Amino acid sequence: MIIKVGSRGSNLAMTQTKWVMAEIKKHHPEVDCSLHIIKTTGDRIQDVSLDKLGEKGVFVKEIEEALLDGRIDLAVHSMKDMPGQTTPGLRFSAVPKREDPRDGLVLNFGRKSLEELPLGARVATGSKRRGAQLLIHRPDLQLEPIRGNVETRIRKMKEQGFDALVLAMAGLNRLGLAGDLEHVVLPLDVHLVIPSPAQGILGLQIRDEDYKLHEVLMCLEEKTARIQMEAERAFLVGTNGGCHIPMGAYCHLEGDRIRLEGVFGDVKGTYLNRMEMEGTAKDAKMVGLALAKQIKGGTA
Numbered sequence: 001m002i003i004k005v006g007s008r009g010s011n012l013a014m015t016q017t018k019w020v021m022a023e024i025k026k027h028h029p030e031v032d033c034s035l036h037i038i039k040t041t042g043d044r045i046q047d048v049s050l051d052k053l054g055e056k057g058v059f060v061k062e063i064e065e066a067l068l069d070g071r072i073d074l075a076v077h078s079m080k081d082m083p084g085q086t087t088p089g090l091r092f093s094a095v096p097k098r099e100d101p102r103d104g105l106v107l108n109f110g111r112k113s114l115e116e117l118p119l120g121a122r123v124a125t126g127s128k129r130r131g132a133q134l135l136i137h138r139p140d141l142q143l144e145p146i147r148g149n150v151e152t153r154i155r156k157m158k159e160q161g162f163d164a165l166v167l168a169m170a171g172l173n174r175l176g177l178a179g180d181l182e183h184v185v186l187p188l189d190v191h192l193v194i195p196s197p198a199q200g201i202l203g204l205q206i207r208d209e210d211y212k213l214h215e216v217l218m219c220l221e222e223k224t225a226r227i228q229m230e231a232e233r234a235f236l237v238g239t240n241g242g243c244h245i246p247m248g249a250y251c252h253l254e255g256d257r258i259r260l261e262g263v264f265g266d267v268k269g270t271y272l273n274r275m276e277m278e279g280t281a282k283d284a285k286m287v288g289l290a291l292a293k294q295i296k297g298g299t300a
């Protein structure tokens with residue numbers, strides 16, 4: 001069996017894809033993988049802010065087309081980049097163990113702590129979710145738009161003299177940049193800045209009817225990550241959210257109980273509601289949908 005694996009060309013995407021390929025080899029030495037790089041609209045258009053690029057998966061369209069017409073069999077995505085609505089004919093297979101779900105603040109100018117960030121410091125993030133939540137804790141911060149892959153953003157932070165930059169810990173860890181002594185990275189607690197649904201989780205997308213491949217990929221399955229993903233993505237679907245609004249969700253797990261924290265606001269930033277809901281792990285999706293309904297209809 002040969003699996004044709006598709007990936008975006010960025011360093012992060014390639015690192016993630018190669019990790020999946022290595023895991024498959026470890027559990028199934030008889031299976032071979034070939035790597036196929038696919039350029040997406042999101043990779044090509046670098047000068048427009050993401051929330052203006054249109055609703056749906058600018059990083060995924062071309063990859064899904066390659067899956068559907070058989071040029072590839074497996075696509076490795078960051079699950080947080082995937083729209084709530086899944087594409088007909090395709091599904092997500094095993095859910096691998098989660099990387100660090102938190103956002104991280106990359107500090108410039110050799111600063112080492114949050115306290116050293118001066119009043120009115122310029123913090124780079126194009127994310128409505130990250131921006132709105134940071135301002136709750138530090139209303140003085142000046143948010144600066146930024147685009148590009150992880151390495152590009154770090155370079156732009158330095159070139160443009162921003163005081164800090166917000167990135168997902170997952171990406172920094174996978175690229176081996178979180179421990180880089182040149183810039184201290186401060187992880188932001190999930191309660192302070194609620195992450196994007198499924199941040200740090202990989203999406204292994206295959207064709208619906210590819211049962212054999214699904215069976216092979218189940219060697220990567222991790223139950224905790226799946227429950228978190230189900231709850232958080234149900235919240236994404238229920239709020240009809242995306243990166244055009246400040247929205248995030250994180251699922252805490254204790255035994256067979258879950259506690260889902262959600263945040264939801266409007267485009268203009270006139271309100272930002274935070275709510276949480278508890279339930280059992282087997283009802284993860286229902287909890288996500290119920291919290292979404294409550295946070296959209298209710299007042300905080």
Ligand SMILES: NCc1[nH]cc(CCC(=O)O)c1CC(=O)O
Nearest residue numbers: 078080167168170171199200201
């Ligand atoms: N939107 C880009 C993107 N998609 C996934 C990650 C990081 C890896 C992950 O969250 O799984 C990143 C970079 C970032 O947000 O810093």
